[in-house]
Amino acid sequence: MTIDATTRIACAYYNGSAATPHNVEVSLYGDALSIVDLESENPKEIYFPYSQCRYVKLEEQAFVYLQPSFASYLVVPVQHPLYLQLLSKISSEQTSWFQKLYKKNGIALLFAFLIAAAALLFIGYKTVPPLLVKFIPVQEEIKWGNQFYESILSDKEIDSSATELVKKITEHYSMSTQYPIQVSVVNDTTVNAFAMPGGHIVIYSGIICTMKHPDELFALLGHEATHVNQRHSLQMMLTNITSSYLLSILTSDFNGLGSTLIGNAELLRELGYSRKLEAEADWKGQEIMIQNKVNPAGMTQLMEALQAAYSDNGNWSFLRSHPVTKDRISESKKFSQQHVGSFDSLQAEQQTAWEALKKLYPEKPSSKK
């Protein structure tokens, strides 16, 4: 049987932004296929040349990617009437990416792929990101991070004097060996701070207002820098996009994945981490403090200040994504007790910068009666 333009067959289509498939009609032509999205308000026939399509066969179905970016794809089960014809149209050369990958990276990668594919299908995609993060080169992550930064802060007012002051305060505070950590202060009363993959840390002026001591700032930055260093933010973003994009990592098509993540950059603002990752960010953050001869008790002070001020203010994004629990406070105390020693106080220049920062963002008078 030959399918021509008059035969349209329903298929599941993922358009790259929605997590659920759309029902589309697919037609096969000589050198292109077309789809009509039946769920669109204004259904139009869109053509995709076979030369740009690729497919990946996994178990009982094929993922047919319609564009080199891997952004949109059809899921075609083996028993689907289009299966054989569609796959025969897309030349085998374009599907040999796996062999190329195998030749290039050998058996270890093959195993990683098999584990990832198995996990993807049988365990669920939420468990896959920690494994797949290892495939993403740090340089690529830093590049994306710069794009996230542009996109997510486009509607925010960066306070450049406060940003300069924080830069001054942290001049001798080393937070990462692998990533270029850059801190920006945003003028916003929301009590929030977040880390982006690749090294950007954004702190809202609202959280500076809650701080009494520079060690609390060092604690916050140690915590956020750990989210960067341990690639927590990247993992969290990967977990939040649909499983299909994980496959594009395996094809080494980082551009496709990068653009998808950038489209989802908003996730970073209110990203919630698991308790396990939060705990890790706390104690590794305290390790950063110790390495810099800063008293790790600043972490406990920060948590207690956030908790005490909690009822005073409605804008609490940070506590939503970083709930301060009794456990976190007692763990951070325990850490400090195990690491008593002599700590450096701020040098004159840093102290002056801290005082100037607090002049810009002083503590709010308590509304508690």
Ligand SMILES: [Zn+2]
């Ligand atoms: Zn955190």
